[in-house]
Amino acid sequence: MKRKPIQHYEARAAVAKALAHPSRLLMLDALAKKEMCVCDLTELVGADQSTVSKHLAVLKHAGIVDVRRDGVMTYYRMKIHCLEGFWKCVESVLRQNLKDQSAALGV
Amino acid sequence: MKRKPIQHYEARAAVAKALAHPSRLLMLDALAKKEMCVCDLTELVGADQSTVSKHLAVLKHAGIVDVRRDGVMTYYRMKIHCLEGFWKCVESVLRQNLKDQSAALGV
DNA sequence: TGAACTCATGGTAATATTGCCATAGACGTA
DNA sequence: TACGTCTATGGCAATATTACCATGAGTTCA
Numbered sequence: 001m002k003r004k005p006i007q008h009y010e011a012r013a014a015v016a017k018a019l020a021h022p023s024r025l026l027m028l029d030a031l032a033k034k035e036m037c038v039c040d041l042t043e044l045v046g047a048d049q050s051t052v053s054k055h056l057a058v059l060k061h062a063g064i065v066d067v068r069r070d071g072v073m074t075y076y077r078m079k080i081h082c083l084e085g086f087w088k089c090v091e092s093v094l095r096q097n098l099k100d101q102s103a104a105l106g107v
Numbered sequence: 108m109k110r111k112p113i114q115h116y117e118a119r120a121a122v123a124k125a126l127a128h129p130s131r132l133l134m135l136d137a138l139a140k141k142e143m144c145v146c147d148l149t150e151l152v153g154a155d156q157s158t159v160s161k162h163l164a165v166l167k168h169a170g171i172v173d174v175r176r177d178g179v180m181t182y183y184r185m186k187i188h189c190l191e192g193f194w195k196c197v198e199s200v201l202r203q204n205l206k207d208q209s210a211a212l213g214v
Numbered sequence: 215t216g217a218a219c220t221c222a223t224g225g226t227a228a229t230a231t232t233g234c235c236a237t238a239g240a241c242g243t244a
Numbered sequence: 245t246a247c248g249t250c251t252a253t254g255g256c257a258a259t260a261t262t263a264c265c266a267t268g269a270g271t272t273c274a
């Protein structure tokens with residue numbers, strides 16, 4: 001098992017960083033179901049359109065979503081399908097953590 | 108399919124944020140194999156001991172690692188085992204992205 | 215051409231993250 | 245008790261992230 005270079009972890013960190021914002025995760029959850037335009041996502045998130053556009057640029061730059069232009073509209077779609085299962089696993093662990101903590105407090 | 112509340116995505120973002128640093132990912136990769144003390148991890152990362160300690164606090168607070176005290180030493184160990192598969196999937200997608208981009212450039 | 219629409223990009227202020235130094239706390243041992 | 249070792253925690257400066265406003269770029273249609 002050879003040691004991975006630091007660049008390897010920087011690449012991973014770039015992906016994690018792109019995931020590290022609730023608005024982006026909300027959009028990804030929606031994009032997992034179907035592609036959506038910036039206007040749809042702006043309404044979904046409820047922030048300024050420019051803010052949403054920048055969030056999408058982050059996701060695109062990280063290689064998590066893909067873009068398709070159609071006239072005036074720009075449609076974003078999911079490119080990484082590892083997320084659903086990942087969050088499911090993470091959340092089951094976090095739920096168990098909470099249970100353990102409750103038990104430790106003698107509830 | 109009911110809409111998840113914003114708190115749901117904030118919880119996810121907290122985990123992603125904890126993962127969003129190369130040093131922390133390096134430590135997690137090592138911790139996936141065996142528990143390690145702060146001194147081991149400090150040597151692994153090559154940063155100041157206080158820096159490593161703070162990184163570990165971030166991982167612990169996110170519920171990603173667990174702590175065990177033994178005398179003077181503090182051992183950290185992995186608590187979430189979803190990461191290995193997740194990164195494997197992510198990296199395969201990123202590799203494919205690169206291939207597609209190369210092909211698009213007509214290489 | 216010009217207005218309306220969709221989206222992206224500077225600019226900027228507020229906030230968060232990060233790393234190191236100094237230092238404090240906790241434990242084992244002489 | 246005193247000392248050495250291992251960790252954790254303030255403090256602080258440098259850097260990064262974020263949100264909004266204003267505006268620009270590209271497209272459609274009358």
